[in-house]
Amino acid sequence: MPAIRLRKRGQLTLPEDIRSKFRLEEGDSFDVKVRGREIVLIPYKRVPLDQAWFWTREWQAKEQEADEDLAAGRYKDYDTVDDLLEDLHRED
Structure with a gap:
């Protein structure tokens, strides 16, 4: 798993293989959970x-x-x- 870097204004860029695997698109939302020392991003699609x-x-x-x-x-x-x-x- 490649390392990613935190950018200005708290932005992260997920690698293309992860975006493809989870069918993520620009504008998708994530739940953010803290589990001990981990930050977990859980993608979800908004309901129309x-x-x-x-x-x-x-x-x-x-x-x-x-x-x-x-x-x-x-x-x-x-x-x-x-x-x-x-x-x-x-x-x-």
Whole structure:
């Protein structure tokens, strides 16, 4: 692993082979962690604004609930859309 040098204003340049391996592009973000005497950079891609709703705490809680319902078998299968609509409109 080649050594890299800290530049003015705290900038680092990652070697091309590392950028390629992790598919890093200009503007990508990193979480920075300190582990003992190490500085760990963890790359992540930002979520596009039109998809941010999916990652809200409330939506993720509902996703978890849906996963649990599926795992427990709490769902119905329908042969046709008409069967589904009929069940939705049926008064209990």
